[in-house]
Amino acid sequence: MTEKLIKQTLVVTAATTAAVTLGLNAAQADDITASNQADLGQAAQTTANSATTAADVQTAQNDKEAAQQEAQKAQQAADLAKTAVTDQTKQVQVAQDNQTQAQADLKTATANTQTASENKDKDQQAVTKAQADNDQAQKAVQAAQGIVQQAQAQHDEQQKQVDKVQADLDLAKTAGDKAQTALDQDQATLNTTKKDLADKQTDLTAKEAELKAAQAGQGGQADPKAYQEALANQQKAQVAVDQAQAKVDAAQKQVDSLDKQTSYAITLPAGTKATDMINWSDSQWAQWAQQIKAAGYVHDPAAQAQNIDLNNLTAEQNQALQNYYGGLLNQLLKQAGQQPISVNAAGMLAGVKQVADGYSNDNWDIWTHADHNQKVLQQAYSNSHLNSVSENWGSSFDQGNKAGFDGHTTLDAAQEQIYETVLAMINNDGDSHWGHTKNFLMAKGQDVHGKSAKGYSAVAFDKMGASHFFSGLVADTNSAFNAAGATVPAGTTNPSQSLIDAQTILANAKKDLANSQVALQTAQDQVAKAAGQGKADTKALQAEIAQLKDAIAHGQKQVQELETNLPKLVEQAKDAKEIQATAQQNLATAKQAVSDGQANLVKQITVLNAAQKHASELANNLKQAQDKLAKDQNAAATQQAATKKVAEATQALADAQTLLKQLEEKSQAAQQEVSQAQGKYQAAASRYHDVVMAYQYEQQKAQKAANQAQGEVTPTANAATDKQATNNGGSTVAFNSAGGVVKSVAGNTTATANSAKLPQTASQTRTNSQALTLIGLSVVLVSSAFFGYKKYKD
Secondary structure, three states, X not given: OOEEEEEEEOOOOHHHHXXXXXXXXXXXXXXXXXXXXXXXXXXXXXXXXXXXXXXXXXXXXXXXXXXXXXXXXXXXXXXXXXXXXHHHHHHHHHHHHHHHHHHHHHXXXXXXXXXXXXXXXXXXXXXXXXXXXXXXXXXXXXXHHHHHHHHHHHHHHHHHHHHHHHXXXXXXXXXXXXXXXXXXXXXXXXXXXXXXXXXXXHHHHHHHHHHHHHHOOOOOOOOHXXXXXXXXXXXXXXXXXXXXXXXXXXXHHHXXXXXXXXXXXXXXXXXXXXXXXXXXXXXXXXXXXXXXXXXXXXXXXXHHXXXXXXXXXXXXXXXXXXXXXXXXXXXXXHHOOOOOOEEOOHHHHHHHHHHHHHHHHOOOOOOOOOOOOHHXXXXXXXXXXXXXXXXXXXXXXXOOOOOXXXXXXXXXXXXXHHHHHHHHHHHOOHHHOOHHHHHHOOOOOHHHHOOOOEEEEEXXXXXXXXXXXXXXXXXXXXXXXXXXXXXXXXXXXXOOHHHHHHHHHHHHHHHHHHHHHHHHHHHHHHHHHHOOHHHHHHHHHHHHHHHHHHHHXXXXXXXXXXXXXXXXXXXXXXXXXXXXXXXXXHHHHHHHHHHHXXXXXXXXXXXXXXXXXXXXXXXXXXXXXXXXXXXXXXXXXXXXXXXXXXXXXXXXXXXXXXXXXXXXXXXXXXXXXXXXXXXXXXXXXXXXXXXXXXXXXXXXXXXXHHHXXXXXXOOOOOHHHHHHOXXXXXXXXXXXXXXXXXXXXXXXXXXXXXXXXXXXXXXXXXXXXXXXXXXXXXXXXXXXXXXXXXXXXX
16 A cells, blocks of 8 residues: 555634733733632632732742743744654655656666667677678778778889880980981981082093193103102002001991991891791791891990899899890891880899799709799799790700809890890790790780780899790780889890991091092102103193092092991981880880879779778777667666665655654644643643732732721711722622722622732733733644644555
């Protein structure tokens, strides 16, 4: 059953506001009355055993005031107890509200706990999945970051390649301009020389006719001594001219020989087309190879002076070696109608080094192994990301020297080994069914990967001294191959330093010959002069004729030289243009690679941003799943806390109700004490009233006796007074302020008496009367308007 509190309120009516006094009239000396004579008699009877004195009145009054104070204190205590009950009632209500809220919270927590228990496994699975998704997203972000870094590095390398190719193009433009200038100058010189030669031929014809006419009328003798000296000088000059001419001829022969070698180091048969030769028979290849012409390797003094270690090449040395090999190979490809290959690509340099190192590490030499090291080639192929791969393996420095090759040689010697090995694999490869030749000519692969596939190649030497020519094709859809640093060497051989030096020697020899010819002409003029005065007239003509003939001969020779050199200059200008066009193409390719790299970089950054956004979303999902799991895991604790709170609130309510009950009991006890104090006060007031009345009665009796005694002496004088003092039964006696009886009412009769001996003064009586009035009012209010509580049970 539920225990409840019902508040009861008794309304104070207007009647309670009336002034109620306890013994008020009896307390005032001026107006104190007795209801009738019987009261006086009753009072007299009450105090008959002893005479009532003023002291008795005072004692009764003191007892009454003490009882009044006790009643006031009891009333104050009752008021405080009532206030405490009111306050505690509010606290009980607060405790009741707290308990109700705690029970509601417990109900909610219990429901949450049930739901959490049902969802616990699902929440854990959600957290596990969210964690796995988040981990996978983080890995994707890391992978994307790595790809972005790789794309950035590749883009930077491609930009460097653009700068390098741009520099190569600038050099090619400069070389092209010089070649074109040389051609233009040679053509202009040729034209000028031919015109000058024609003019000199005209002059010679005229001078010869003039000389013939002069000789018809000449005479005179020559000085013998002067003639002999002039003749000796002429002979010496002739010897000098002959020697200078021999030097010119020797220098010209050397220039012609070197110039012939710079045309093509290896000349393939006319009409060679590699794509038509794929299915040739061995005999067809052999017939073709017999027509190959080789000028032989031309030593380079600068390369001869450069010592290298093939096992530890510097980047510059390796690049020079790759450029020589690429230029030689591109000569062959150009003649075979194939696209040129690129060298110095990072992917090929790494691949060929892996091949050479693999052979070295396995001690795989060409003399004891019948086949290529397939394991090494497969690894290099996979790591290089080529679409197809081939290797030509030559002995080169490895001539079966069991002591091994230490790799120390010159750059010129390494280039010579490359030349000789390539030549041998081109024109003497019948034992291998011309497989090496097909590899060098890139005759295989493009039929599979398309004409747009690009060729790359590189060369390296292993520790035994064997050469490895590592080549491959890269399809245009292949973005994994690292082509950074790739260059395309020209398909012609530039003039060597030896040719340049030989051309310088030839020019100097021609200059010396010209000077010797001038000296000879001077000597011839001296001989003619000494031959006789008679010949003086013809001498000048003969000298002019001889000079013209020499000039014509020199001009004819110069024309011949210019005409011979002109095709070479045309070819050089053409080659320079081709080199420039190749460089221009390389630049366009490099710029396209930069553009593609930039697009790829932007693409990968976009992928990275998307991965980071996705990872952020999954991380947020993980946090939400973890928060939900933690919330569900804490549901039981929350329920326990709510249960504890309900118990605490219930106990607090019980404590508050217990305290309220105690305060109500105390309030009731205090009210009882008020009632008891009021009873004591009313008893004291009644006692006081009786004492006063007895005292008055005694005074009345004394007054009456006095009046009687006075009447016996002066009966006339007191007759009116005695008449007025007649006291009939049921009369009411009143006393004046002097203590005498002022009125005794019984019908229409009034009596007076002296009451001057009452013990209290008017002011004291008034004070007591006011206090009694307040106490009386309080008692009425408390008695008639009680505010409290009542318990009941359902």
